Amino acid sequence: MWTYLIHGEPTPGVARLLEGVGRALEARGFRYSPEAEAPNLVLNAITEENPKPYRRRAQATFVASVLELPRFPEEPIKELYPYLVRALSNVLLAYVPGEGAAFLTLELGHYREKEGEGFYERVAERLMPIACSRLVIDNIFVPDLEPELWEGDELTESMYRAGRKLKEWDLLPAPFPIEEILPPEDLRHVKRLYGIGGLSYGNLSVRKDERRFWMSASGVDKANLKVIGRDILMVKDYDPEKNAILLSVPPHVEPRRVSVDAIEHWMIYREHPGVGAILHVHAWMEGVPATPFNYPCGTYELAQAVAEKVREAPDPTRAVVGLKNHGLTITGRSLDEILERIEGKLVRTVPMS
Structure with missing residues (x-):
């Protein structure tokens, strides 16, 4: 009860x-x-x-x-x-x-x-x-990222380019200065409970292989995604028993937490091998199917609702799903392909109902 x-x-x-x-x-x-x-x-x-x-x-x-x-x-x-x-x-x-x-x-x-x-x-x-939602925001950092990936690869470079493009389109609301609003004691409480030090909006990811994907970190400037472990993280799995996202990180970097939407991206990549990239923005497109409820970010229920809409799409590898009163999750073969598809079609004001 x-x-x-x-x-x-x-x-x-x-x-x-x-x-x-x-x-x-x-x-x-x-x-x-x-x-x-x-x-x-x-x-x-x-x-x-x-x-x-x-x-x-x-x-x-x-x-x-x-x-x-x-x-x-x-x-x-x-x-x-x-x-x-x-x-x-x-x-x-x-x-x-x-x-x-x-x-x-x-x-x-x-x-x-x-x-x-x-x-x-x-x-x-x-x-x-x-x-009635269940948060999936705990991170488990494992310092086992391959040395050849410590400086990133062509996929992380595509994330940097995509973040710059989103900034050009004015689709990246500035990270909210939570540290300027909360007194130190409350900020410490938030960090202890949720492990966050800032609020930012939107995220992006690209598939690395069958099981892993690169994803933007939480609370960072999405227009300047460069440092592996700080701005971009490697998601390796989800542990249902610990209800936590597993991440491979370089051993020499103090990692930031991955975006709270990692569980949503994990579900989509696991179910649809043809999906190579996912973009989430606070914008809208006319006529898109939308989730029925305004679930909070980082919850298992939101991830399930979005994954269901992707599953129902005519082509799950090129889906555009509306998150009620929130924004869009868009799948594609690559971030470049997603941006090419949506250029000129986005409405910056999300309809509220």
């Missing part, structure tokens, strides 16, 4: 919202458990003056922070994203009593639910995919 709890000191408006959403969650199989050590979902009431975080004890806990506002901001990402980060949240609900709630995710997704009949149920449905 899934569990949830309420944290913080809600304003009267937020208290009514959380009471209604709580009833809707319980009707869907959740149990209110205020003493739970590792609840599936925390509804964290914050204020503009004090966006106090809930300090998770486990990666499996997802946090939805709830903030009451007098009006919806005109630029939700610019105005609300700092609150999401300061409160160490997976998603932020900005609630305007009488009007509804605006959702904002770490992946820059943002969408609204109008208040009215069925409002609490719709909010609960939005939270379910987040609360």
